[in-house]
Amino acid sequence: MTEYRIRQHPILPIEPREEVEFHWNGHRLVAKQGEMIASALFANGVRIFGHHPKxxxxxxIFCANGQCAQCLVLADGVPVKSCMTQVRPGMRVESVDGLPELPKVExxxxxxxxxxxxxxxxIIGGGPAGMSAAVQLAKSGIKVLLVDDKTRLGGKLVLQTHRFFGSIDAVHAGTRGIDIATLLEREVHDVGNIDVWLNSTALAVFSDQKIGILRGGDTYTLVxxxxxxxxxxxxxxxxxxxxxxLPGVYG
Ligand code: FES
Structure with a gap:
């Protein structure tokens, strides 16, 4: 299969990473360590991940950011968003044609x-608003739990390679979005008082004001x-x- 991997980028550094093998519909493919399934499939020239049941x-890929579920695939038998799920060595990834079968409960x-x-x-959401709020609260001595469903903090900033405009003091004008994410992330870690849960999805806000959070896909906590x-x-x-x-249209 032809490789379509980007090896040079005008803005983003591409760090060397180890290769891992996985399987796509029975074919052996190579991904980079820590890469999302969708990126690994694109790097191998795969653009169509399945077909709509209707x-x-x-x-x-449509949003490439975990918002639409259009990139659904089966990973070791479990339906997952491929743009949000890292490849694991030896993972069996299959296309979803029609409705995926749910795995047996056992x-x-x-x-x-x-x-x-x-x-x-x-705070639900580790983008610029969530991180800024967390930092301000922490500076006032208030303990915060900050949860985000991604593998790093930053929200949409990590998708933004352009330099921001406006006020330098208020919004880091002149700095690229992805670098602002790193600056804010550093503040969150340096200020203390903030507990960060990544890979953590807030599933429900219940009537007793408790929030159910699935952490790392296997730990459920009521906060x-x-x-x-x-x-x-x-x-x-x-x-x-x-x-x-259709694949090739992004939103
Ligand atoms: S959720 Fe993966 S492309 Fe939208």
Whole structure:
């Protein structure tokens, strides 16, 4: 299979990484350590990840940011968003044609026992708003739990290679979005008082004000905050037109 991997980028450094093998519909392919399944498939020239159950339309990457589920694949038998799931060595990745079959209950690894924790402030979303709020609260001596479903903090900033404009003091004008993410991330870690949970999805806000959070895919925790701050950010509105979900159209 031809390789389409980007080896040079005008802005982003490309660090050398070890190679790992995985399987796509039975074919052996090579990915980079820590790479998302979708990136590894693209690097190997695969653009179509499956077909829609209603009209059999090809499906692939649309948002590349975990928001749409159009990049669904089966990874070792489990349906996952390929743009959000890292390749593991030896992983069996299969296309989803129609509706994926759910794995048998007995084949799914059990969740660890649910525990409940109380925190002064829970912030859902580790983008610029969530991180800035966390830092300000922490500076005032308030302990914060900051959760995000990605593998690093930064939210949409990590997708932005352009330099920001406006005020240097307020929004780091002149600095690239991805570098602002790193600056804010450093502040979060340096200020103390902030507990960060990555790979953690807030699944529900219950009527008793507890929030169910799935951490790392296998640990479920009920968080009882005195204050809940939702900083899940913005999402671009996609235009509706025929074929707007086909691979090669991004939103
Ligand atoms: S969730 Fe993966 S492309 Fe949208």
């Amino acid at each position: 009209d059999n339309a090809p499906q692939g 084949e799914v690894s059990p969740l660890y026992e649910t525990r409940t924790i109380a925190v002064p402030v829970l 009882e905050p005195q204050v809940l701050l939702v900083a899940t950010g913005a999402r671009e509105k996609s235009l509706v037109f025929r074929g707007n979900t």
